[in-house]
Amino acid sequence: MTAAGPPSVGTPTAAEPSSVGTPTDAASPGADAARTGGPADSSGLRRLAVTTLDANWEHDHTVPSRTLYPHQWSWDSAFIAIGLAHVRPERAWRELASLFRAQWADGRVPHIVFNPALRVGAYFPGPEMWRSADVPGAPAVATSGLVQPPVHALAALLAYRRAPDPAGLAALRRLYPALVAQQRYLAERRDVAGDGLVCVVHPWESGLDNSPAWDEPMAAVPAEAAVMSAYRRHDTAHADAAHRPTDLDYARYLAIVAAYRDHRYADRDLAADHPFLVECPLFNAAFGAAEHALAEIAALVGGDPGPHRARAAQITEALVRRLYDPDTGTFQPRDLRTDRLVSARTVLGLAPLILPDLPTRQVDALVVEARSARFGVAPRMARPLPTYDRTAPDFEPLRYWRGPSWLNIGWLIRRGLLTHGHPELAAGLRRSMVGLVAGAGCHEYFHPDTGAGLGSPAFSWTAALLLDLLDD
Numbered sequence: 001m002t003a004a005g006p007p008s009v010g011t012p013t014a015a016e017p018s019s020v021g022t023p024t025d026a027a028s029p030g031a032d033a034a035r036t037g038g039p040a041d042s043s044g045l046r047r048l049a050v051t052t053l054d055a056n057w058e059h060d061h062t063v064p065s066r067t068l069y070p071h072q073w074s075w076d077s078a079f080i081a082i083g084l085a086h087v088r089p090e091r092a093w094r095e096l097a098s099l100f101r102a103q104w105a106d107g108r109v110p111h112i113v114f115n116p117a118l119r120v121g122a123y124f125p126g127p128e129m130w131r132s133a134d135v136p137g138a139p140a141v142a143t144s145g146l147v148q149p150p151v152h153a154l155a156a157l158l159a160y161r162r163a164p165d166p167a168g169l170a171a172l173r174r175l176y177p178a179l180v181a182q183q184r185y186l187a188e189r190r191d192v193a194g195d196g197l198v199c200v201v202h203p204w205e206s207g208l209d210n211s212p213a214w215d216e217p218m219a220a221v222p223a224e225a226a227v228m229s230a231y232r233r234h235d236t237a238h239a240d241a242a243h244r245p246t247d248l249d250y251a252r253y254l255a256i257v258a259a260y261r262d263h264r265y266a267d268r269d270l271a272a273d274h275p276f277l278v279e280c281p282l283f284n285a286a287f288g289a290a291e292h293a294l295a296e297i298a299a300l301v302g303g304d305p306g307p308h309r310a311r312a313a314q315i316t317e318a319l320v321r322r323l324y325d326p327d328t329g330t331f332q333p334r335d336l337r338t339d340r341l342v343s344a345r346t347v348l349g350l351a352p353l354i355l356p357d358l359p360t361r362q363v364d365a366l367v368v369e370a371r372s373a374r375f376g377v378a379p380r381m382a383r384p385l386p387t388y389d390r391t392a393p394d395f396e397p398l399r400y401w402r403g404p405s406w407l408n409i410g411w412l413i414r415r416g417l418l419t420h421g422h423p424e425l426a427a428g429l430r431r432s433m434v435g436l437v438a439g440a441g442c443h444e445y446f447h448p449d450t451g452a453g454l455g456s457p458a459f460s461w462t463a464a465l466l467l468d469l470l471d472d
């Protein structure tokens with residue numbers, strides 16, 4: 001693949017390199033596709049996606065990657081359910097049901113549900129670091145104590161719409177109270193500033209772990225890279241260390257986990273001494289989109305959509321009031337420890353496009369930002385959508401969320417563009433995303449210039465969202 005852009009489906013790229021220094025997963029259909037230049041037609045791509053999801057299925061859930069992430073992750077399961085609904089609807093519901101079985105009594109949906117059958121050390125930090133069993137209200141299975149963006153109500157709604165049968169409706173009816181409890185937890189326990197927005201207490205909660213958006217708040221977290229010599233990182237045994245967060249990042253991640261865990265994951269008094277408190281535009285956009293989805297689910301299962309619509313409107317209003325920066329024309333995270341918006345322009349700022357009630361002024365500004373040289377969204381994209389401003393001096397095309405292109409982000413932004421009447425931009429983004437997988441396989445992330453595959457070569461949400469894009 002060349003800098004001129006990823007090919008569209010049907011344009012084989014046999015001669016191009018597609019994997020940059022990454023090892024392969026045990027089951028790596030994505031890597032096979034990459035070696036042969038990628039499946040050239042949509043039925044080949046669909047087969048690749050289904051094979052990837054099947055290989056990653058684990059009794060009642062799908063692992064994001066057999067090697068890097070062998071347990072169940074929260075927002076991964078939501079994206080995966082959206083794709084499974086196209087090919088294995090029964091599994092889509094099992095995926096969401098297994099995740100919500102691990103919901104805590106306070107309503108939080110943990111960001112990792114650990115598979116007890118795996119050996120100690122299969123992932124770091126594992127259950128021994130989180131110690132969820134010590135906390136009243138945690139489920140019987142070991143979990144982390146953090147959350148991730150609440151994209152699950154949207155996933156459940158889309159899964160039902162894809163396969164609207166009685167079994168799906170029954171599953172939706174069972175899930176509805178758990179989805180409501182998830183929102184209640186976020187609204188009541190995580191509104192640290194009292195402004196109607198959710199505060200994330202760890203970069204892992206954002207899902208974009210080492211985004212430049214977190215550099216400013218993370219700089220204030222006391223930690224030293226040297227502490228990592230006491231631990232064995234699992235990720236760098238399976239992926240190139242140059243493509244992953246640094247040891248200093250990990251030292252800070254662990255310090256924040258320890259602070260939260262030592263307060264038994266209690267959310268009261270966070271403002272007093274928790275080291276990382278940030279309002280994230282993507283997380284809060286997902287929080288608002290969940291209320292929109294819940295309104296539709298309520299109507300389907302005999303509930304009252306009214307309160308969901310009212311909460312959705314309040315969240316959109318709070319997002320605009322607190323996180324929109326008129327000077328830059330985009331949304332920025334707010335660091336609650338300084339009460340300042342962070343300055344890095346990341347793709348997180350475009351996420352409020354998924355809100356159907358985002359005011360026209362902000363929609364128009366975000367479309368300008370998306371089309372700018374920073375993100376390059378266009379009817380014919382010259383390069384994949386990056387996760388960070390590609391004109392920034394510290395743009396890193398290989399390092400995880402500091403530049404590379406990810407399908408879940410493109411999928412969300414595309415959805416927002418469709419919602420707000422920009423079908424030609426949405427089509428450009430779709431073609432670019434499908435082209436990435438056609439060129440490199442179901443990789444975890446992609447080089448934002450060349451489209452080369454990075455991270456896990458058999459990554460579940462890439463496969464799942466590809467299925468959704470192909471059927472759209």
Ligand code: 9WN
Nearest residue numbers: 064069073075076204207208209235
């Ligand atoms: C920490 C599973 C998860 C994703 C996150 C992604 C990565 C974990 C890690 O993998 O995070 O939660 O070990 O790096 O950043 O978005 O949910 O795929």
